[in-house]
Amino acid sequence: MSVNISQNYSQFYMGSEPLKSYGSENNGLIKKKDTLAKYEFNTVDAKGNKVMDKMTREEALRAMNEISAGYGDNVLVMFSGDGLQALADSIHEQHTKGVWNLTEEQKAAREKRDAEFQKEIVHLENTHRIFIPNVQTNKQFYDSLENADEKVVSAANGIIRNYIMPHQVGDMSEKERTDQIAFGLEQARYLAENYLDKEHGADFLSAMETIAKYGLNGVADKDGKVTYDIEMGYVVGSKLFADQTRTREYLKQQAPDLYREIEELNQNIINNKGGWGSKFIELHKRAEKVLNAPGNTGKSFYEAQQERYDAWKEKIDNTSLPETFHGLSYTDMSSFLESMNGQSSLSYSWMEDQMARLMKWLES
Numbered sequence: 001m002s003v004n005i006s007q008n009y010s011q012f013y014m015g016s017e018p019l020k021s022y023g024s025e026n027n028g029l030i031k032k033k034d035t036l037a038k039y040e041f042n043t044v045d046a047k048g049n050k051v052m053d054k055m056t057r058e059e060a061l062r063a064m065n066e067i068s069a070g071y072g073d074n075v076l077v078m079f080s081g082d083g084l085q086a087l088a089d090s091i092h093e094q095h096t097k098g099v100w101n102l103t104e105e106q107k108a109a110r111e112k113r114d115a116e117f118q119k120e121i122v123h124l125e126n127t128h129r130i131f132i133p134n135v136q137t138n139k140q141f142y143d144s145l146e147n148a149d150e151k152v153v154s155a156a157n158g159i160i161r162n163y164i165m166p167h168q169v170g171d172m173s174e175k176e177r178t179d180q181i182a183f184g185l186e187q188a189r190y191l192a193e194n195y196l197d198k199e200h201g202a203d204f205l206s207a208m209e210t211i212a213k214y215g216l217n218g219v220a221d222k223d224g225k226v227t228y229d230i231e232m233g234y235v236v237g238s239k240l241f242a243d244q245t246r247t248r249e250y251l252k253q254q255a256p257d258l259y260r261e262i263e264e265l266n267q268n269i270i271n272n273k274g275g276w277g278s279k280f281i282e283l284h285k286r287a288e289k290v291l292n293a294p295g296n297t298g299k300s301f302y303e304a305q306q307e308r309y310d311a312w313k314e315k316i317d318n319t320s321l322p323e324t325f326h327g328l329s330y331t332d333m334s335s336f337l338e339s340m341n342g343q344s345s346l347s348y349s350w351m352e353d354q355m356a357r358l359m360k361w362l363e364s
Helices: 057-069 082-100 104-120 135-144 150-164 174-195 198-216 245-254 256-270 277-292 301-317 333-340 348-363
Strands: 013-018 035-040 075-080
Touching: 057 075, 057 082, 135 198, 150 174, 150 198, 150 348, 174 198, 174 333, 174 348, 198 301, 245 256, 245 277, 245 301, 256 277, 277 301, 333 348
Parallel strands: 035 075
Antiparallel strands: 013 035
16 A cells, blocks of 8 residues: 555654764754654565555655654654665665766765764664564563663664564575574574673573574565564463454454444543443453354364464474584684684675674664
8 A cells, every 4th residue: 555645654653762872962963862763664564464555755755754843853753664765766866876976075075074974873773672473482582681781682683683584685595595594693692692691691592593483484575575474472471362363353254243342342442431341341251252162164263273373383393493604603703703704605795794783783
């Protein structure tokens, strides 16, 4: 679907956070800002399902202007997502044309200005935490990082987003993609060895290995877009499935009148209309009766969902992790990088760039 520019942009809002050092109050290059607001326009969700079409350059500019206008001068608004690709392509094209037309003196002046600008801005990669679609894995992952510095959490998020579960792999071969996942796992081991205590490090690596299995089961299409089939699993501390989408669809098909009553009640709750307590209990009991009754296949909804989840979990559990790297040194960044050289399809220069990127995450 296309983005309706007049719509409420709340669905794209990813949260906000304070900024410690951005800009200057004393006639600096950039005006002082104390808050970062984040908006993400992605064409697909975490499972690869289409959410929206890519916006045109004009649509993207208008959306960004309308959103920014709603904030004060103290707020920095960050926009991301592949839905903005047309705008990014246009900016890149104009920048390239501009550079070609500059004299050497003008190019030097631009480089100096850009360098000064970079000194004043904060590094905005990994500014919001990702959600691992399986709630149990997500909990283990973030619990293992509960005592870690936020920079380590940011680096862990960057490893997942860029190497283990990227949404776009371009024309990579399966071998290269597998080696990249293995590379991400080794970066995770480097973090565990150098930034986490023994107990949290073990839990962190266990979570990352599970996430790597999700990554290995991802399917790339002809354009390099990767889709990941990840079940949400159970609500933490409960036997209820966290993903209620199938439950609602089942009730809608098997008991449409009951489904409508539940939806109306939910709306009343949202609108803070009182007197729904007893009705909630009644509808819950009726819904449980439908969900536990044998369906067309002779199995109840819960039984069918349990079988589907067990089959998925067995596939994940039986996925073998890549054994790409051996005998690595985690003592320091330099020896770590050198020990990986020549053991994969990944070039040394590429790994060198990615390790520099990791250090930037850990130092920013």
